Amino acid sequence: MQRMMRGFIRGVDAVNYRLGRVMMYGIFVLMGVLLWSSVNKVFFLPSLWTLEMAQFVMVGYYVLGGPYSMQMGDHVRMDLLYGDWSVRKKAWVDMFTVLLLIFYLVVLLYGAISSTAYSLGYWQTEPLSYLFGVVTGTEEIGRLEQSSSAWRPYLWPVKVVMIVGFFLMILQCLSELCKDVLRLKGHEI
Template sequence: MKILRGFITAIDGVNYYTGRVVMYGIFVLMAILLWSSISKTFFLPSLWTLEMAQFVMVAYYVLGGPYSIQLGSNVRMDLLYGEWSLRKKAWVDLITVLFLLFYLGVLMWGALSSTAYSLGFWGSNPLEFFGGLLTGDQQIGRMERSPTAWRPYMWPIKAVMVIGIFLMLLQCLSELFKDVLRLRGEAI
C-alpha cells in the first residue's frame, strides 16, 4: 500500500503542476488569434496563425486532461452517481477506469505510430523504431510536414500528444489505485 500511495502522490504531483502551467495556454491561444485578426485587418494575413492556434489548442486539451481527471471536473452522468455511497462510486469508477485504460492504450499505440510515421518510419512497429533511435540502430527519415501553405513539421505536436496520452494513462492508474484504497476502507 505504501508503493500505491507513493505512485499516487508522484503522478498527482506531476499532473497537478503540468495542468497548472498548461492552463495558461489559453492566453497563448488568445494572443495567436488576436494577432490573426490584427494581421488580417491591417497587414497581410499570416499563414501560420490558424494552424498554430490548432496546435496550441491540442496541447492545451491533451496536457490539461489529466489535471481535469485529477480534480474530478470531467463530465459524469450525475443522475444516479451523485446519490451513491462512496463505496459504490469507487466500484463503478474502478470498472469504468479499466475501460478508459484500454481505450487510452489503443490511443497511445496510434499516437506512437503516427509520431513514428511523422519522423519517417514506414514500418509497423513504432516501439522498435523508437528503441532503435535510442540505441542508434535507427535513423530519422523524411519528416512529415503539414500540407498547408505554412508547412510546419508535424512531429512536435504528435510528440505532445504522446506525452499527454501517457500522462492521462498514469493519472487513470492513479485514480484506479485511489479506488482500490477506498474499497479497502483506507483514507486517501
C-alpha cells in the first residue's frame, strides 16, 4: 500500500510540477495581451478580443497553476497557529481540510462538466454521459455556445481548461492526503 501511495504521489506531483512550471509563464502571455490592448487603444482602434482573451488566459493561469501552488505549499495558511504545531498535528489538520477541499472541488468539477456540456449544445439532465459520448463519438455536438460580447468567442475551450484544472487539483489534493497519511505513519516523504 505504501508503495502504491508513493507511486501515486510521484506521478501526480510530476505532472502538476511540470504543468505548473509552464503555467508560471502564463502571466507573460496575460501581460502581452494587456499590452497589446493598451497600445491599440492609444495609437490604433481598440481591439474587441483583448478583454475576454485576458480573462481566458487568467482562468488558465489560475486554474492550471493551482495544483502546482498547492504542491509547493504556497497557498494561504493561518501560520499564526499552524507554524508552531508538530508534524503530526499539522498532518491531522491538513487531512481534515484537504477532505473539505476535495468535496468543494468535486462540486466545482461537476459544475464545470455541466457548463461544458451546455456550451457544446446539450440541454438535458445527464452531462456526464453526454460528454463521455462526445469523447467516444456516440454523441453529436449541438449548437455551440458563444460569448455575448462583440467578439463572440466559443466558450467550450475555456470550460474544458476548467475541467482539466479542477481534475488535476483533485489529484493533487489526493496526493497531499497520501502524504499526510504517510507522515502520520512516521514515514519520510
